[in-house]
Amino acid sequence: MANTVRQRFLDILRAIKPEFLEDETKIPKDVTWAKVRLQKDTHSCGLHVISWLQQWDGSEHEANGCIMPHYTDEDLRELKVGFLWWLVNHPRNNHCQKVKALMEDYHKRLKIH
Known part of the structure; x- marks a missing residue:
């Protein structure tokens, strides 16, 4: 299943990131298991995985051997906003300008009320 x-x-x-796989012959065939903290909820797993992929350097961050730092609730909120903004602005997002226009309209309506 892991494979x-x-x-x-x-x-x-x-x-998403084809440059990571430019030379697939260099990708190890074995699955690498990383020791990470368990998340507190049932809806942030994708956020954790993306964060780990961005930050993981293989070094331990805690005495218990975890290779990723512990995220507070505030850290998770900031990560969610950051990833959302990354998705909106991604060069392959064909709807980037439309989303930004909708956001601008929404903010204008908020200022009126």
């Missing part, structure tokens, strides 16, 4: 999930993950990377 199937790993393959789907590589498919996602090919779509």
Whole structure:
């Protein structure tokens, strides 16, 4: 099962960050297991995974061997906003300008009320 999930993950990377996979012969075939903290809720797993992918350097951040820092609720809120903004502004987002226009309209309506 881990290898199937790993393959789907590589498919996602090919779509989102193809430069990570320029030379796929250098990608190890074994699944690397990272010791990370358990999340507190049931809806932030994608956020954690993306954050780990961006930050993981393989070094331990805590005495218990975890390789990723502990996120407070405030940290998670900031990560969510940051990732949302990243998605809106991603060069492959064909609807970037439309989303920004909708956001601008929304803010204008807020100022009127």
